[in-house]
Amino acid sequence: MPHVDAHLHVFARVSDDFPRETDGLPPEREEPAEKLLAQMETHGVSQAVLTQIGGSQLAHHAYLKHCLKTYADRFLGIGLVPDDAPSPADHMDRVAEDGGVIGFRLLHIGGPSDFRLPIDIREFATYPIWAHAAKKDYVIWLYPTGSDAQWAPFLMDAFPQVRVVMNHLAVCPDRATFTQDADGRPHIETPMPPRTAYTTLGLHLYENVCVHLSGQYAFSKEAWPYRDLADWHRCLLETFGARRLMWASDFPWILDDPGYGALTRVIDELLPGLTAQERADIMGGTARRFLRFPDIPRA
Numbered sequence: 639m640p641h642v643d644a645h646l647h648v649f650a651r652v653s654d655d656f657p658r659e660t661d662g663l664p665p666e667r668e669e670p671a672e673k674l675l676a677q678m679e680t681h682g683v684s685q686a687v688l689t690q691i692g693g694s695q696l697a698h699h700a701y702l703k704h705c706l707k708t709y710a711d712r713f714l715g716i717g718l719v720p721d722d723a724p725s726p727a728d729h730m731d732r733v734a735e736d737g738g739v740i741g742f743r744l745l746h747i748g749g750p751s752d753f754r755l756p757i758d759i760r761e762f763a764t765y766p767i768w769a770h771a772a773k774k775d776y777v778i779w780l781y782p783t784g785s786d787a788q789w790a791p792f793l794m795d796a797f798p799q800v801r802v803v804m805n806h807l808a809v810c811p812d813r814a815t816f817t818q819d820a821d822g823r824p825h826i827e828t829p830m831p832p833r834t835a836y837t838t839l840g841l842h843l844y845e846n847v848c849v850h851l852s853g854q855y856a857f858s859k860e861a862w863p864y865r866d867l868a869d870w871h872r873c874l875l876e877t878f879g880a881r882r883l884m885w886a887s888d889f890p891w892i893l894d895d896p897g898y899g900a901l902t903r904v905i906d907e908l909l910p911g912l913t914a915q916e917r918a919d920i921m922g923g924t925a926r927r928f929l930r931f932p933d934i935p936r937a
Contacts, residue, residue, distance in 0.1 A: 706738030741777025
């Protein structure tokens with residue numbers, strides 16, 4: 639079974655062809671697709687999901703779309719939707735029109751501030767995005783805050799056909815807990831299991847929800863292989879099953895510490911009792927089925 643890296647980022651240095659926002663990413667910095675492909679080739683990873691970084695406007699997606707066109711058999715893409723988009727549906731279709739972009743990442747849901755208030759999902763800030771995803775079969779790449787995660791089931795009930803991938807161990811941290819190290823890598827101060835455990839574990843009831851096993855470096859208080867997260871990995875395995883879990887590296891943040899190769903082995907370290915089939919599912923089978931990766935042409 640080919641290995642699939644189900645969540646990572648690539649970006650070019652800022653140019654007229656490839657504009658992007660530079661908050662946390664200096665304009666001269668680049669982490670190109672070719673650098674990623676070299677790591678993948680070395681460590682036996684065949685395909686990957688490129689998640690947009692560097693801005694949500696249509697122009698900011700130029701490098702993502704370039705990579706998807708250049709390496710169409712290797713990559714699928716996840717775009718972003720601006721919070722102030724006058725027509726989220728039009729934006730989504732324009733980002734996806736050239737092929738390769740299969741879904742959109744949401745960092746919030748936008749439900750009411752008080753659970754006691756009347757609930758009308760049509761008033762949720764991201765309702766138009768979910769509704770259009772249901773219409774066009776786009777995937778929702780979900781990384782909500784802890785206070786927002788409680789609203790996810792309401793939209794999943796309304797749109798059971800929408801495929802949803804919970805990012806980074808289904809931890810839903812509040813943005814106030816985010817810091818960065820000297821290399822720009824995110825670090826998130828959160829207890830494990832996370833405070834949102836009951837909410838996110840309950841999402842196993844929805845057959846169209848999968849979870850990334852990724853981002854360990856950001857949550858762990860230990861060095862690789864992040865053994866303080868082993869119990870949470872086992873909990874996710876027992877709750878969702880291997881056919882709904884996807885390994886991901888979160889390249890490029892892991893290149894120097896612990897290295898891409900070490901990340902390809904982290905599942906063996908944290909879930910040593912996997913059967914061969916369970917490991918094959920987590921390391922690529924789930925992503926290929928759920929995200930509908932194309933077959934790689936034989937040489």
